[in-house]
Amino acid sequence: MYLSMKSINIEKIIKTFGLYKKVLLLLFCSFCFMSLSCSWIRSGVSPVVPDDEVEIIPVRENVFLHRSVGSALGQLFSANGLVVVTGKGILIIDTPWTEEQTSFLIRETYKRFQKKISFVIATHGHGDRIAGIRIFKENNIPVLSTSLTAAEAVKNGFMRPDPKLDLDPRLSLGKVGIEVYYPGHGHTKDNIIVWLPHIQLLYGGCFVKSLESSHLGYIGEADLTKWNISLKSVKQRYPDAKIVIPGHGEPGGANLIDHSLFLLEKGAGL
Incomplete structure (x- = not known):
C-alpha cells in the first residue's frame, strides 16, 4: 500500500x-x-535486498562509483565503492553489500571494460565494505587492507584480507598512483581513506558523510573526539581534493569534509 x-x-x-x-x-x-x-x-522480517543490482556510475574518465543496496536495522541503505580502470587492470575500492552483488560486479566490470580486476582495497571491516571478500578470493583477486582491518574483518565474521597496506601505503596500477592513508580513529578505529592524485579524488568511505546526511549514522564503534581530529588531518593533508566520495550518499567536493566536521561539532548522532 x-x-x-x-x-x-x-x-x-x-x-x-x-x-x-x-x-x-x-x-x-x-x-x-x-x-x-x-x-x-514486522518481527523477524527484513526488507528484501536486490541480489544482482549494482549501479556503475561515471565519476570521471575511467573512474566509476559502484553502488549497492543492503539491509541494516530493518531498512535498506545504499553503499558506495569505486571502480578505477587502468591500462593494466581494474582497482576496486570496497566490496558491495552482498556476495551475489559482488559476483555481479566482477562479471559486469569485465563485460564493460574487457579487463580483469587486479586487486581490491577494503577501507574498514564492516559488511558494507568487505562482505564480498570471499567471492573476490575465490576468483583469485587479492583483497588488501591494513592489519587493523584484517583483525576487524575476522572479528565480524568475514574472511581475512591481506594486511599489506601497513608496509606499502603507496601503490600503482598502470599509470595510476594510489595512496592509502590512515587518519586515525573515526567512524571505526580501522577506517582508511584512498587518494587518487591524478584526478584529485579522495575516497572517504564511511569516514566522510554526504551533504544530505543530517546525522553521523552508526557510531557504536566511533570515537567522536578523535574523529574530529582525524578529519582535520585529512583536510590538511589533501587541501587540493576536488572530488570526495562518501561511504553512503552522493559524492561532492571538499565541502563533504566540512559537513562531516559540522555534524561532529554539533554532536549529531549522539
Missing part, C-alpha cells in the same frame, strides 16, 4: 474541520505511516 502524503493539505483540513477533525486526521496519518512501514517492522 503506497500513499502520497504530499497530496494532503493538512493545514487546510485542520482549519476547515476544527479540533475534532484534527484528531481524526492525526489518527489517519498514523494509519498511513504504519501501512507504509509495516513490511519493515
Whole structure:
C-alpha cells in the first residue's frame, strides 16, 4: 500500500474541520505511516535486498562509483565503492553489500571494460565494505587492507584480507598512483581513506558523510573526539581534493569534509 502524503493539505483540513477533525486526521496519518512501514517492522522480517543490482556510475574518465543496496536495522541503505580502470587492470575500492552483488560486479566490470580486476582495497571491516571478500578470493583477486582491518574483518565474521597496506601505503596500477592513508580513529578505529592524485579524488568511505546526511549514522564503534581530529588531518593533508566520495550518499567536493566536521561539532548522532 503506497500513499502520497504530499497530496494532503493538512493545514487546510485542520482549519476547515476544527479540533475534532484534527484528531481524526492525526489518527489517519498514523494509519498511513504504519501501512507504509509495516513490511519493515514486522518481527523477524527484513526488507528484501536486490541480489544482482549494482549501479556503475561515471565519476570521471575511467573512474566509476559502484553502488549497492543492503539491509541494516530493518531498512535498506545504499553503499558506495569505486571502480578505477587502468591500462593494466581494474582497482576496486570496497566490496558491495552482498556476495551475489559482488559476483555481479566482477562479471559486469569485465563485460564493460574487457579487463580483469587486479586487486581490491577494503577501507574498514564492516559488511558494507568487505562482505564480498570471499567471492573476490575465490576468483583469485587479492583483497588488501591494513592489519587493523584484517583483525576487524575476522572479528565480524568475514574472511581475512591481506594486511599489506601497513608496509606499502603507496601503490600503482598502470599509470595510476594510489595512496592509502590512515587518519586515525573515526567512524571505526580501522577506517582508511584512498587518494587518487591524478584526478584529485579522495575516497572517504564511511569516514566522510554526504551533504544530505543530517546525522553521523552508526557510531557504536566511533570515537567522536578523535574523529574530529582525524578529519582535520585529512583536510590538511589533501587541501587540493576536488572530488570526495562518501561511504553512503552522493559524492561532492571538499565541502563533504566540512559537513562531516559540522555534524561532529554539533554532536549529531549522539
